[in-house]
Amino acid sequence: MSNAQTEPMSIIETRLAHDFHRKATSLLADAAPRTGVPLSAIAVLRDFLVAQLHHHHESEDDLLWPRLAAADAQVAAGLAELSKEHDLLDASLDALAAAPAQQDGDRAKLADAAAAVRDLVHRHLEHEEPLLFPALRTHMTAEDWAEFSQQVIATSPMDAAHLLIGFFDLVGDPREVELVLAGLPEPARAALPILRAQAENDLRVLQAS
Template identity: 55%
Template structure:
């Protein structure tokens, strides 16, 4: 365990890692969307992971974490309310990302021209990728800007106003309600953004039956992230 782990409470460490995952994952989708070597199926999986997890993250903040902080420090209510307004704008960007039709990727395997478009399968896939890229860039930019606003407010609030017991209760509620969408990607991203000690701190809250699955989840995440980055075999 590093000095940083000792100096910063679990709430700050876990939240910082979650935010770093959001930064890395949204950037990867924006960059991978138009990479021809990346199958649309892999992009759809990352897109679905991001939409589900970003929504869940900000909903648990609005509905559970913010009220805990305000109860302990009423003066934070306005700043947290501003952050919730930004969550509404993020939801709008996520709606557009979720609406990109990713079901047509496999038309690339000799399916012929798309009816009424005059485009072959490659043209259809290119259009899907361009639409995905535009929506992913909007989400990436919204998330990165939002985190720049949120962290200077949230990290001090977590340090000063959330007890270890309160954080443990909140974190367990988050884990219990996390959508089961490509969960292996979360493991892979955590390994990239955190130290082994930090990652173990986050994963220590997983239900015991899940822990034996971690090695397989890590292998799958490594394979999928290589494909998304265009470095797979």
């Protein structure tokens, strides 16, 4: 039996998002110094990732953390520490966003900024998941999660959103991905074949040697 059949949606969606963050930050750090990857493609991934990570952390700090903190004081203390890590990561994301990506001479600084974000994201998730996953299982009802998830979808950045689908397909179990994408508005679901094709092409360029 797959995880998609046994885990609550809060775990499925959060794990998929986190694995996307790991994959995307690693790809950006790997692609930035490679001259075979166009800087225009790297800039699109960089801008997409910065927007997605800012939105993810703001959604946690403003919407999810208060729900969980109200239910468990011990969890609240841990979440406060995670929010401090969000602040550090936001500063690193701002530095990445400000890194020039116009010519090959920019690649070294861009790669350094991307690697800094990658390392912070990976460490942060190592700290977050042991606290967050049990808290979601214990304190988040299916109805509460559905409400939170729809708020996140409604406010999600739209620029290069096709890449989100592509990364989900890269890191997720197909059944879990389908469960998560079922929450999209119908116009977005109807466009999934086009979005997937666009993402596959863009990711192929970014993964080129």
